[in-house]
Amino acid sequence: MNWGSASEFFAMGGYGFYVWGSFGVTAAALLIEALLARKRLSDTRRLLRRELAADRDNQD
Amino acid sequence: MNAFLAIVRRDLLLAARRKSEVFTALFFFMIVVSLFPLGIGPESATLRRIAPGVLWVAALLAAMLSLNRLFAADHQDGTLEQMSLSPTPLALLVSGKVLAHWLTAGLPLVLLAPVLGLQFDLSARSLGILMISLLLGTPVLSLIGAIGAALTLGVRGGGVLLSLLVLPLYIPALIFGAGAVEADLAGLGAGGHLSLLGALLALGMFFAPWAATAALRIALE
Amino acid sequence: MNAFLAIVRRDLLLAARRKSEVFTALFFFMIVVSLFPLGIGPESATLRRIAPGVLWVAALLAAMLSLNRLFAADHQDGTLEQMSLSPTPLALLVSGKVLAHWLTAGLPLVLLAPVLGLQFDLSARSLGILMISLLLGTPVLSLIGAIGAALTLGVRGGGVLLSLLVLPLYIPALIFGAGAVEADLAGLGAGGHLSLLGALLALGMFFAPWAATAALRIALE
């Protein structure tokens, strides 16, 4: 184990800004990408569902 | 005033419709700036020296590239005819187009410039001055450019004459803009350069729409 | 072959009819090159160092500027449709257009470059190498540019998008071209860079017309 305490862990031997800047932005970016992809799929589905419902109504 | 806003809105809309237009202008700026180190070599001392000049020249080119479309499309499809028949003064409509141009082609450059400055190893202070100089200078580019764009429509085969006319007007902006950063680096203070740039801007805002309008009327005859 | 020559002739004729366009490309080249001493300051040591890079970047931008006219007009007025219906293979006609583009936008730059190089205090030997590198490099610019021009045809915001696509692909030509002069200045000999530039040219002549044709067919559908 490399770390004596949590604060030592977050300080990263003085490189905290750089290390957490890298890991943090990476994590955030991947998370945001995943969320955007999910939003895209669910938006498309909602739109299609509405269109299909409108079609069915038109046929009736 | 209504028509002025309508023109600004329409041009912004057109820019938004070309989804990536603003971004591509930005990336063009980025790429051009990055080309210079590739052509010149990677030594950071040289790069720091040429940084303000390179950034300013690139901003000038990026603004200029988008300029030649400023009136051309409107001319071709007849919109310009309609504008000149509008009860709103043509000069006001032209100002609207210039404003929209600056918002889409000038302002983004100002915001991106510091990031690119980092690649050239500029200090935070120099970056600040660079941004201020661009903030004052890019509207001048749009304004002067509008005159040029309007003249291009009118004068067939007069392209050379045109650039000859516009160039002397661009150069002061470049010299004061890039000079501001360099003067500061040399410890001379950027204030003088920046206030000259401000004076250019005031002058341009006053005269350019009028001149561009006159040029457009020639093109329309 | 007849149609190939007809295309070259027609494009040269159009360029001659609109002399201003050829001259503006040249003039643009001159302006960009001359802006640097203004933006950077007059020290001849610095200037000599950055000269090959600046000249090459300027040539690259000047060649690129004239690109969006390469197919756009033909697309709009229906000529491209006629070309694709011609019994002559479209790739051959495209090569004709690329050749004409180089003759009007590339070759003049090559001829003008030494004059501008003098402004930067380059030696006669360096000027010679600069010219050779441009002679080999500018056709590459036209060839790669044709792909970009074809891809962005009829696309919203084409002009800037074109530069975004094309500039990254231009980088090897820039590096070898400017590198040739610098290597020679550093006493390393320009031969290696020039032969790499030649290889790029061969590659481009082989692939680019094909890729541009494929892109044109997409635009025409």
Place this chain on the structure above:
Amino acid sequence: MLRAHGLACDRGDRRLFSAVDLSVSPGEWLQVEGANGAGKTSLLRILAGLAPVAEGLIEWEGRPVAEVRDDYHARLLYLGHAPAIKEDLSALENLHTTAAVAGRPLDEATAMAALRRIGLKGREDLPARVLSQGQKRRVALARLLCSQARLWILDEPFVALDVAAVAQLCSILDDHLSRGGMLIFTSHQAVQLAGTGASLRLGTPPAPREGAA
């Protein structure tokens, strides 16, 4: 009312026409006729104030147009060969912009109604680029439906329209005339309009001098 005396027009080294007199009063139409290249477009552009007058005088409500230019333009609607349509904007957005530029912004409902009436229902939001030739012309013509202008100057408004659209346009023009509007137009097709009207025939331009460039 619009009145012109002794108009002449030079293009290049040719005199296209000279000594043209015309007048249009409220509720009247004037059809300008003539072969291709006779100078119809040139005449209309002169009347609209888009091209300079070589010779002659144009009067609006009894006063020279040059003096009352702004007032004249506020009451004028001109549609030329180029339809002032942005290919990247939708039909609706095109209509909104041209109306705003002409100084009379539209509300959404009016614009939609105009597009519907001109036969673009369901195409309101397509970019003009993908519309057919005739549909593009219709987008331009939709302006007529929202216009309060007294004088309409239309250069070949019937071009590219199908039969139904031609009839539709005729009825729009009739409405305009019956409201006391004035109309000047050109057309190579025969057109039936209500109201009183006249036609002005521009002669074939004189054969050019042999050997003239």
Place this chain on the structure above:
Amino acid sequence: MLRAHGLACDRGDRRLFSAVDLSVSPGEWLQVEGANGAGKTSLLRILAGLAPVAEGLIEWEGRPVAEVRDDYHARLLYLGHAPAIKEDLSALENLHTTAAVAGRPLDEATAMAALRRIGLKGREDLPARVLSQGQKRRVALARLLCSQARLWILDEPFVALDVAAVAQLCSILDDHLSRGGMLIFTSHQAVQLAGTGASLRLGTPPAPREGAA
């Protein structure tokens, strides 16, 4: 002869037409009719091989066009809405270039004769930019006079032409048909052609779904 079975065309998310059958034999003409936006231009572009076939088959002299593409194109002349005219070149230069691109270079005399016959005498050396709308169309149509193509596909060739030019064009088309040529064209005006012919009516496209983007 040209023959097509079961053609369909999609534009955007609309199906413009489907199950279109047509055939044209030597000496015959086919007029494609339909309202604005019915898909006439789209059909003609598909037939010319400029747009991909969504469904169906096109045969030239009994073989699928896809197989004999070069031969087919060598015998085809297509004129679309855009006239392929360079504004900066003169009428004569325009004609020379289009002919060379089409693979049949012209000599000076033929070209001059064609321009004269189409009514551009004295305008041969003016840049197309200054020509009137109808004169520009005539420059494009001059190609017909120098063409050896068997099949002509013309999209609204009569647009912007004056009465004399329409008659002139009709006689050119008649000549072509009487030499055993084939002709497919569209027009919103009624046209009288000699020879046998048929007309194909494209229905109004189905109303788009409400609320579809």
Place this chain on the structure above:
Amino acid sequence: MSQRLINWFKFASPASFYPLAGTLWPWFAGLASVLCAVGLWISFFVAPTDFQQGEGYRIIFIHVPASWMSMFIYCVMAFWAAIGITFNTRLSGMMSSALAPTGALFAFLSLWTGALWGKPMWGAWWVWDARLTSELILFFLYIGYIALTSAIDDPRRADKAGAIVALVGVINVPIIYFSVKWWNTLHQGASVSMTKAPTMATTMLWGMLIMALAFWMYSIAIALYRVRAIILERERHATWVAELPEMQR
């Protein structure tokens, strides 16, 4: 035609790939999370402190995998582009455009983490080094691809145009890499060359490999997920879409 080939084309149709992607992506996502957890554990708790760079070197555990993925994904895009051009399958274009944003993201992360590493190690956020420069150009190529395909409305046209960009770009990637390398080395200059982590310990190597694997799985998962959205957007008028269970109600 052999049985296997027919099977291939069956899955190459969007209608059958849509459900397949739907069942596959959760597995890859799960694998990515597990690998990521292991990788992070190694990066922070197993790998020892570097005696030269201190704790700052831990950036390597995302920097290097991100750089690798950015290059790898471009090659995969070019592969799909080639398939699309030769066999004219619709799915390949969709795969390319599903991959592009992820590739651009990794290129960006490579630049970002590299810059954050460079500041403490070299004292500059950026130097014009061969690797850095060619990664920057790769980023531009991604942006060009995305900008072009999103500027074209008709998706099939966009796919074909994108395929040409991907192919032309992939020919250029090695050319760019080597040209930048020669440009930089021939010219002496004061540039700092990339310091190799000294004696890469095996734990470090393992950490990097596992993180790289995690990113790889993540890319597959997100691409499969995104391609589902793309398929629905493009096939919205197909009957099979209307019959999907999630479209009922």
